[in-house]
Amino acid sequence: MPAVTSEQVEARVIETLASFGPDQSSITREATFEELDIDSLDLVELAQVVEDEYGVVLKGEDMKELKTVGQSIDLIVARAE
């Protein structure tokens, strides 16, 4: 599988998070899930999208560590390599 770029992952993560409610413009790398009102069930759904698209399995304990959008993008890119 060709390595995915950070830009591709960022675009997909932001698109997915936006589908959960927050305004797309508020979803920056620095934004925290708490600020965006992204809850644990949203993160479970994000993990499913990531698994389906990039074959990256994010476990519950991985997700618990994530506080910001940027952290989630970096983790997915690192695992996809």
Added chain:
Amino acid sequence: MPESATPSRPGCALVTGASRGIGAAIARALAREGWPVGVNYRADRAGAEAVVAEIEREGDRAVALGADVADPGAADQLFGALESGFECPVLVLINNAGISSDNLTPSLRDEDWTSVLDTNLTAAFRLTRRALKPMLRARSGRIVNISSVVALRANPGQANYAAAKAGLIALTKTAAVEVARRGITINAVAPGWIETEMTADVSKVLLAEVPARRAGTPEEVAACVRFLTSDEASYVTGAVLTVDGGLAA
């Protein structure tokens, strides 16, 4: 009802253990509501195919799907078959498949315990976990777990069966609150004595304890399941509906 009154559904339904008894009645009831139905069976292929044929005669859609739900791979196998066969997500799951292996607790063997827990509880968990993926994405879904009145009222000789069926209620409540904000409802139906092969040897003495003084029918259970899967039941979740002629009251 004219044929055009049957609503078109955005997904399909899976009923486990649907070759006979309560499961077969539920499969027929959901098909009449317009759901394409996966009629799961473990051993009774002829029974499942008869249920499918009956549904198709009414002009509705169904497919027989062989799988032992106790097999850890069964959930992916069944959902994969339905998703590709009917080309739609599974938005209704009825965890009905169940076995019993009765004995008084001092005589209950490890294999009696394990086999009943595997089929009646663990399989329902695995199927629920698999079902929630497309349901979360669709922001819609209905899961009904067929529990039993023995989860609520002791019945000697069924410690394994009762533990599994009570476990189903706890699974129902917990999963229901986890996903309630996504338009998904998860409920349990707890039948009492229902006329099926499984209860064929239930004694008349036990039936005398039923306030309604009779056994129920699979159709009476299916009617409640049909309601819980309907749009009208959209605010009912985490509930246990007893269908027992008053036995647990």
